[in-house]
Amino acid sequence: MLPMLSPAAPVRHEEREMSAAPKQQAMREIPRSQFGCVRTLVKYSMTVAEVAKVYAVAADEIARILRQA
Numbered sequence: 001m002l003p004m005l006s007p008a009a010p011v012r013h014e015e016r017e018m019s020a021a022p023k024q025q026a027m028r029e030i031p032r033s034q035f036g037c038v039r040t041l042v043k044y045s046m047t048v049a050e051v052a053k054v055y056a057v058a059a060d061e062i063a064r065i066l067r068q069a
Contacts, residue, residue, distance in 0.1 A: 030055050030065065038065050 030038065034055075041051050042062070052059040 028056050030057060030061065035065050035068070038062060042066060 038051055038055070041054075042048060046054075048059050048062045048066070052062045055062070
């Protein structure tokens with residue numbers, strides 16, 4: 001037989017303050033030493049958008065790197 005447990009304490013749901021617009025992340029700059037890696041990822045396996053997400057930059061930044069080839 002299972003022992004009787006006391007009733008659970010009420011659960012509090014804290015409301016988080018959310019702004020109307022999401023916070024804009026600071027754009028990181030991809031180091032020049034990573035340009036070759038970026039080109040390889042796009043050439044063989046990933047889309048520009050996917051690579052941009054990996055490096056946390058805008059897709060335009062990846063496109064700029066690809067144009068410099």
